[in-house]
Amino acid sequence: xxxxxxxxxxxxxxxxxxxxxxxxxxGIAIAPVAVVANNFHNSAALALGFTIxxxxxxxxxxxxxxxxxxxxxxxxxxxxxxxxxxxxYLALRHFYGMEMVENLGVYLPLMAVNPLILTKTExxxxxxxxxxxxxxxxxxxxxxxxxxxxxxxxxDVLVNRQIGAIHFDVGFEVPALSSTFGGLIIIGIAAxxxxxxxxxxxxxxxxxxxxxxxxxxxxxxx
Amino acid sequence: MELIGSFISAALLALFLQxxxxxRALGINILLYASRRRQDVIGFTLGLCYIxxxxxxxxxxxxxxxxxxxxxxxxxxxxxxxxxxxxxMASLLVLWRYFHDLFKxxxxxxxxxxxxCAVLGALFLNAQLGEGILGYIGxxxxxxxxxxxxxFLLYIAYERLNAELVPASFRGMPIMIIxxxxxxxxxxxxxxxxx
Numbered sequence: 462x463x464x465x466x467x468x469x470x471x472x473x474x475x476x477x478x479x480x481x482x483x484x485x486x487x488g489i490a491i492a493p494v495a496v497v498a499n500n501f502h503n504s505a506a507l508a509l510g511f512t513i514x515x516x517x518x519x520x521x522x523x524x525x526x527x528x529x530x531x532x533x534x535x536x537x538x539x540x541x542x543x544x545x546x547x548x549x550y551l552a553l554r555h556f557y558g559m560e561m562v563e564n565l566g567v568y569l570p571l572m573a574v575n576p577l578i579l580t581k582t583e584x585x586x587x588x589x590x591x592x593x594x595x596x597x598x599x600x601x602x603x604x605x606x607x608x609x610x611x612x613x614x615x616x617d618v619l620v621n622r623q624i625g626a627i628h629f630d631v632g633f634e635v636p637a638l639s640s641t642f643g644g645l646i647i648i649g650i651a652a653x654x655x656x657x658x659x660x661x662x663x664x665x666x667x668x669x670x671x672x673x674x675x676x677x678x679x680x681x682x683x
Numbered sequence: 684m685e686l687i688g689s690f691i692s693a694a695l696l697a698l699f700l701q702x703x704x705x706x707r708a709l710g711i712n713i714l715l716y717a718s719r720r721r722q723d724v725i726g727f728t729l730g731l732c733y734i735x736x737x738x739x740x741x742x743x744x745x746x747x748x749x750x751x752x753x754x755x756x757x758x759x760x761x762x763x764x765x766x767x768x769x770x771x772m773a774s775l776l777v778l779w780r781y782f783h784d785l786f787k788x789x790x791x792x793x794x795x796x797x798x799x800c801a802v803l804g805a806l807f808l809n810a811q812l813g814e815g816i817l818g819y820i821g822x823x824x825x826x827x828x829x830x831x832x833x834x835f836l837l838y839i840a841y842e843r844l845n846a847e848l849v850p851a852s853f854r855g856m857p858i859m860i861i862x863x864x865x866x867x868x869x870x871x872x873x874x875x876x877x878x
Contacts (some may be wrong), residue, residue: 464726486716488856492800532775535794543761550757567807568734570760574798576712641708642871645864649857661817 473593477600479659484608485652486659489576490680493568495644496611501625504613506553506561507568513549514572515602518542522582523594535579542573577601612647688812692820696812696824700874703801704833705867707808710801714830715859718837726744726789728834730796731827734770735805739823741766742806743816749809764798771797801830836866 474526477483485488493511498504529537530535549569553562562569572578581601617624620639622631637643703709710731715729745762749755775793778786798800806828809819839857844858853861 486856488860489712491711491860495708495711525812531863532772532794533763533791535798536764536771539798540761543764547758549756566803570763570807571709571800573760573764574800574803579794579798624827637868639717640862641706641822641866645711645860645867649853649859649861653850653853653857656857657850660852676767 473597474600474603475589475599477602479605481601482604482608482655483577483601484605484648485655488652489580490605491645491648492604493565493572494612495511495648495663496641497565497568498616499639499644500617501614502557502561503564504610506557506615507565508567508609510553510569511547511572511605511609513552514542514545514569514604515577515605516598517545517548518573518578519582519586519598520595521545521575522578523587523591527587531583533581538579538582539574542578543570546570546573550579561640568578572662608651612644612651615647616643641679660674686815686817690817693812693818693821694816694828697805697808697822698829698832699870701808702829702833702870703826704830704863705870709805709826709861710799710830713795713799713801714834714837714863715856716795716807717843718834718859723836724831724834724838727796728827730789731791731801732824732831733766733774734802735747735823735827736768736805736820737770738763738802739819740807740816741770743810743819744785746810752810758802759807760812763803767797767802767854769808794815801826802829812856833863833866837863 479486481487484494490511494506494674497507512578512678518538518541521541525537525541527534546569549572550562553565553569586598612635616638619635620630622628622634635643638647692707697703704711704714713727715749724803742763745766749762764775775786775790805823808826810824812818812822824850840862841859845854849858
């Protein structure tokens with residue numbers, strides 16, 4: 462039983478990181494990454510904001526009684542997530558200053574209506590026991606944060622020839638990548654590459670399992 | 684006359700120069716979902732038109748009366764969501780009471796039309812760009828029409844984007860995002876791009 466629980470926790474964590482990554486696989490949180498994550502600092506701030514909103518929002522929404530009809534529940538979910546934006550604002554203002562809050566613009570409060578909070582809470586998180594829900598949620602948040610910071614860093618390197626405050630010369634620059642279309646194209650290519658890697662890994666696992674099954678069958682026959 | 688001018692210019696701004704999808708990627712996840720069928724594009728556009736136009740007018744009242752409050756920006760998300768929520772509930776009640784068949788048809792995905800980045804984004808941007816109540820309404824309407832343009836452009840390319848010629852890993856969401864990015868780049872070229 463405990464072994465089974467461990468497997469579920471592990472798979473729950475990795476689900477959000479890879480198979481159900483909300484940027485590269487399901488694409489439910491593309492907009493902020495495409496538009497705001499155009500340098501390292503912005504992407505790190507966005508990741509922090511998202512972590513606070515998603516963690517507080519989903520955890521609180523998890524406890525909304527199922528007796529309330531979904532039509533009303535979805536409004537309550539959005540309102541709770543809207544309230545979770547306040548600590549995110551305050552944290553960002555504390556760590557990065559008001560300028561960063563302005564840089565993130567409308568994309569920070571828009572996290573409140575992210576399908577991760579409005580839909581996944583309903584279809585996934587509320588069906589799990591609290592500890593497992595937290596693990597899964599952390600997986601989803603980490604999945605978003607890793608992609609967000611990776612995209613931000615890549616754009617920082619290609620646009621500003623720097624990562625944060627560290628300057629270096631890559632020999633060329635592509636300023637257009639800091640725009641929305643640049644972000645969309647980068648995410649599209651990254652999503653395709655990620656899916657290919659994921660599919661290859663999955664196929665390799667299936668082949669390995671099949672091989673193992675045949676080997677066991679042979680041993681049994683012998 | 685000046686008010687009508689601000690309505691038209693706000694609508695055109697939201698439709699072309701600041702298209703919700705191509706300029707700000709707002710509601711792109713909903714667009715990817717809606718662009719699969721023509722009925723969905725039309726349905727989502729009508730829903731967005733309705734909700735953004737009404738909410739924009741309501742939000743103008745909030746901004747007008749409470750906009751000067753020092754910490755207004757902290758409570759804006761909750762206020763805007765509450766506004767959209769009230770309009771959503773009232774509309775659903777009317778539909779349930781008088782148009783029961785329509786209510787049954789749309790109830791499964793109506794929340795997707797209402798609670799998404801395109802609607803909330805239009806309201807937030809209204810506060811930054813809109814001038815006067817007609818400017819707000821114009822921007823809200825323009826956002827929904829901009830969504831319709833983007834939805835239609837993606838719908839007509841949908842089959843080709845998901846054809847067998849496209850590598851399997853890129854089929855679906857990745858290639859659609861790249862396509863939206865390329866169309867966005869083309870629109871940037873029209874608007875003029877400064878590095």
